Amino acid sequence: MAAICVFCASSNRIGAQHLDLATALGKxxxxxxxxxxxxxxxVGMMGAVADGARAGGAHTLGIIPQSLVDLEVADTASDDLVVTSDMGARKNIMIERSDAFITLPGGLGTLDELFEVWTTATLDLHRKPIVILDPEGFYTGLWEWLNDITQTHFVRTSALAQVAVVTSIDAALDHIEEALR
Structure with a gap:
């Protein structure tokens, strides 16, 4: 059993297909x-993945800074809810308490979380699997750009190899399970 951290959008102004993906992954x-x-x-995909996880029988751990609790967006239905002092502490605890990471579509916060776990993996601070679940090509442009800048040596091709980009939930979970064996 793995504790899988899911990074995704918290916006309520996104398409239903993204909410459906988050719910299905959770389930x-x-x-x-x-x-x-x-x-x-x-809220948003973050709420959908948590609701889906509970519907599928998974334990849920939410980690949220006090500032977001004050805005009344905390997932109070979480099996465990950890309230942190700030976003940095939140991210650190999410990384510590997770065995693997899946990134769904999202904005700046999602990218920040993805790049944090990816950077720390390239520095060999952890060896936890990192997956981008991208069934609709949301991250295609970013991935192409990252591949292109390997030619300039700003990003090593070995760093790209540390992230699996997949198009299905089963492929994401299969990759994690294989990597953790």
């Missing part, structure tokens, strides 16, 4: 014996 965790680590919000 897939429990039957495969995994738990969810999330940013502790109850």
């Amino acid at each position: 897939a965790l429990g039957p495969r014996g995994h738990s969810l680590v999330s940013g502790g919000g109850c």
Whole structure:
């Protein structure tokens, strides 16, 4: 059983297909014996993945800064809810409490979280699997750009190899399970 951290959008102004993807990913965790680590919000894809995880029988751990609790966006239905002093502490605890990471579509916060776990993996501070779940090509442009800048040596090709880009929930979970064996 792995504690899988999911990075994703917390906006309520996104398309239904993104909410459906988050819900489906959450629902897939429990039957495969995994738990969810999330940013502790109850809105957008973050809320959908947590609701899906509980519907699928997975344990949910939400980690949220006090400032977002004050805005009344905390996932109070979480099995465990950790309230932190700030966003930096939130990110650190999410990384510490997770065995693997899946990134869904999202904005700046999602990218910040992805690049944090990816950077720390390239520095060999952890060896936890990192997956981008991208069934609709949301990250295609970013991935192409990152591949292009390997030619300038700003990014090593070995760093790109530390992230799996997949198009299905099963492929994401299969990759994590294989990497953790």
